[in-house]
Amino acid sequence: MTSLEATIGQALDREAAWRHRRIAVRTLITALCLFVLWLAAVRINFSFTSVVLGAPGMADVFGRMFPPDFSYISRLIAPTIETVQIAVWGTLLAVVASAPLCLLAARNTTPHPLVYSVVRVFLNLLRSINELIYALLLVSAVGLGPYPGVLAIALHATGMLAKFVAEEIEHVNRGPIEALQAAGAGRMQIILMGILPQVLPSVVGYILYRFDVSIRSATVLGLVGAGGLGFSLITTMKMFKYHETAASIFMIIVLILMADWISGRLQKKIL
Amino acid sequence: MSRVTDYAAVQPAPTLADRAKFLAFLLIAAAFLGWSANALELSPGELIHSMPVIGRYLARMFPPDWSALQGLWDPTVDTICIALWGTVIASIIGLPLGILAAKNMNSPAVVRLTSLTILNVLRSISELIWAIFFVAAVGLGPFPGALALGVNFGGILGRLYAEAIENVDQKPLEALRATGANHLQTIMFAVLPQVLPQIVSYNLYWFEVGVRSATVLGMIGAGGIGFELVTTIRLYDFRQTSAILIVILLLVTVIDRVSAILRRAIVK
Numbered sequence: 386m387t388s389l390e391a392t393i394g395q396a397l398d399r400e401a402a403w404r405h406r407r408i409a410v411r412t413l414i415t416a417l418c419l420f421v422l423w424l425a426a427v428r429i430n431f432s433f434t435s436v437v438l439g440a441p442g443m444a445d446v447f448g449r450m451f452p453p454d455f456s457y458i459s460r461l462i463a464p465t466i467e468t469v470q471i472a473v474w475g476t477l478l479a480v481v482a483s484a485p486l487c488l489l490a491a492r493n494t495t496p497h498p499l500v501y502s503v504v505r506v507f508l509n510l511l512r513s514i515n516e517l518i519y520a521l522l523l524v525s526a527v528g529l530g531p532y533p534g535v536l537a538i539a540l541h542a543t544g545m546l547a548k549f550v551a552e553e554i555e556h557v558n559r560g561p562i563e564a565l566q567a568a569g570a571g572r573m574q575i576i577l578m579g580i581l582p583q584v585l586p587s588v589v590g591y592i593l594y595r596f597d598v599s600i601r602s603a604t605v606l607g608l609v610g611a612g613g614l615g616f617s618l619i620t621t622m623k624m625f626k627y628h629e630t631a632a633s634i635f636m637i638i639v640l641i642l643m644a645d646w647i648s649g650r651l652q653k654k655i656l
Numbered sequence: 657m658s659r660v661t662d663y664a665a666v667q668p669a670p671t672l673a674d675r676a677k678f679l680a681f682l683l684i685a686a687a688f689l690g691w692s693a694n695a696l697e698l699s700p701g702e703l704i705h706s707m708p709v710i711g712r713y714l715a716r717m718f719p720p721d722w723s724a725l726q727g728l729w730d731p732t733v734d735t736i737c738i739a740l741w742g743t744v745i746a747s748i749i750g751l752p753l754g755i756l757a758a759k760n761m762n763s764p765a766v767v768r769l770t771s772l773t774i775l776n777v778l779r780s781i782s783e784l785i786w787a788i789f790f791v792a793a794v795g796l797g798p799f800p801g802a803l804a805l806g807v808n809f810g811g812i813l814g815r816l817y818a819e820a821i822e823n824v825d826q827k828p829l830e831a832l833r834a835t836g837a838n839h840l841q842t843i844m845f846a847v848l849p850q851v852l853p854q855i856v857s858y859n860l861y862w863f864e865v866g867v868r869s870a871t872v873l874g875m876i877g878a879g880g881i882g883f884e885l886v887t888t889i890r891l892y893d894f895r896q897t898s899a900i901l902i903v904i905l906l907l908v909t910v911i912d913r914v915s916a917i918l919r920r921a922i923v924k
Contacts, residue, residue, distance in 0.1 A: 431802070473688075522889065
C-alpha cells in the first residue's frame with residue numbers, strides 16, 4: 386500500500402517537475418521573442434506617436450484623393466490591358482523557359498546529379514530577387530516601357546514555376562514509368578507518356594496561381610517605369626493629380642479581385 | 657462492331673460542336689497573344705536584339721565591388737526588422753478581421769461582408785503602394801515600411817486565418833457552447849488552440865516573403881537594403897549593385913532555412 390502510494394507520489398512529483406520545466410522553457414522562449422521584438426522596434430523607430438502625428442498627413446493625402454476621378458478610368462483602360470498583357474506574356478515565357486529547367490531540376494529526370502544541383506541553385510537565385518529589382522535593372526538596360534516588365538516577371542516566374550514543377554515530378558507514381566521502361570520506351574516517351582499526364586493538373590494549377598501573382602506584380606512594376614497601371618499611379622501622383630491616383634488604385638483593386646476570382650473559378654473547374 | 661459502340665459509350669467522341677469550341681478557344685487565345693506581343697513590342701527579333709544589351713549590363717556587374725559592403729550591415733538588419741514587425745502588425749490586423757470574416761463564427765452578415773471587403777482592399781494594394789502613403793504620413797525610414805508590409809500582409813493573413821478557422825473541428829465549439837461559454841470564450845478555448853499551429857506556420861512563411869519584399873521597400877524610401885541597391889543602380893555603379901545583390905541572396909537564403917527549421921519544429 387505504502388509502496389503504491391510512494392510510486393504514485395513519485396510519478397506525480399515527476400509530472401509536476403516536468404510541467405514546471407515546460408512552463409519555464411515556454412516563458413523563456415516568450416521572453417526571448419519579446420526581447421527581440423523590442424530590439425527590432427527600437428531599430429525601426431516604432432512609435433505610436435508618429436502614427437498619431439502622421440494621421441493628419443495621411444488623412445490629408447486621402448482627403449485630396451477623394452472622390453476618385455472616375456472619368457479618368459476611360460484613360461486607364463489601356464494601362465489595365467497592358468498590365469494583363471505583361472502578366473500573360475511574362476508567365477507564358479516563364480512556362481516555356483521552365484519546361485526544360487524543371488526536368489533538369491528533378492532528381493528522377495535529371496541527366497546528372499551535378500546538373501541537378503547547378504540548376505537548383507540557379508532557380509533559387511532567380512526566385513530570391515524581387516521582380517522590382519529585375520525591372521529596375523532591365524529598365525536601365527533596355528529603356529522604359531512594358532518590355533522590361535515582361536522580362537522581369539518571366540525571370541522571377543521561371544524560378545518559381547520550375548521549382549514547383551520539379552518537386553511535383555519528383556513525387557510522381559513510379560508504376561507507370563516502370564511499365565513504360567519495361568515496354569522499352571525511350572527517355573522522351575517516358576516523360577511525355579509517364580510523367581506529363583501525372584503532373585499536368587497540378588502544373589495547370591501552379592500556372593494559374595503564378596498568373597495571379599504576375600498580375601499583382603505587374604500592377605507595381607510601373608513604379609520603376611516598366612509599364613502598366615503602376616506607371617499611371619506614379620505619374621499622376623508625381624503631378625499631384627491625386628483624384629486620378631485614386632482612380633488608378635481603384636482600377637488596381639478591381640483588376641486584382643477579378644484575376645483572383647477568375648483563377649479561383651478555373652482552379653475549381655480543373656481540380 | 658459492338659466493341660466500337662462499347663468504347664464510344666465509355667468515352668463519348670468529341671462532337672463537332674466540342675471541336676469547334678476548342679478550336680475557337682485556341683484561335684482566340686492565339687489572337688490575344690499575338691495582339692499582346694505586338695502591343696508590348698515583344699518579338700523574337702526584339703528578344704535577340706536586346707540580349708547583347710542585357711549581356712553587356714551583366715558584364716559590367718563583374719567582378720562584384722565588395723567595398724559596397726561597407727555600411728551595409730545596418731540596412732540589412734533594418735530589412736529583417738521591417739519584415740519582423742510587418743508580420744506582427746499583419747497578425748494584429750489579420751486575426752480579428754479573419755475571425756469576423758470566417759463563415760462558421762456566425763458574425764452578422766454586415767460585419768462579415770465588411771471585414772471581407774476590408775481584407776480584400778488591404779491585400780489588393782501592394783505593400784509598395786501602401787509604403788508611398790505611409791512615407792507621406794510618417795516620413796522616410798524603416799517604420800513606414802513595416803506599416804506598409806503590416807497592412808498589406810494583414811489583408812493576406814486575415815483571409816488565410818479565416819480559411820483556417822472555417823476548417824476547424826466544430827465539436828469542441830459545440831461542447832463549449834453547450835456548457836454556456838460566451839462567444840469570446842469559445843474563440844479563446846475552442847478556435848484559437850486548433851488554428852494556432854497553422855497561424856504560426858503562416859506567419860513564418862509570410863515573414864520570409866516579408867524579407868523579400870523589404871529588400872525593395874527602400875526604393876521608395878521605406879528603409880532597408882533597397883535604398884542602397886537603387887542608389888548604386890542610379891549611379892551606374894553596377895559592380896556595387898552585384899555585391900549588394902549577393903548580400904540579398906544570402907539574406908533570403910538564410911532566412912528561408914531558419915524559418916523552414918522553425919516551421920518543422922512547430923508542426924511537429
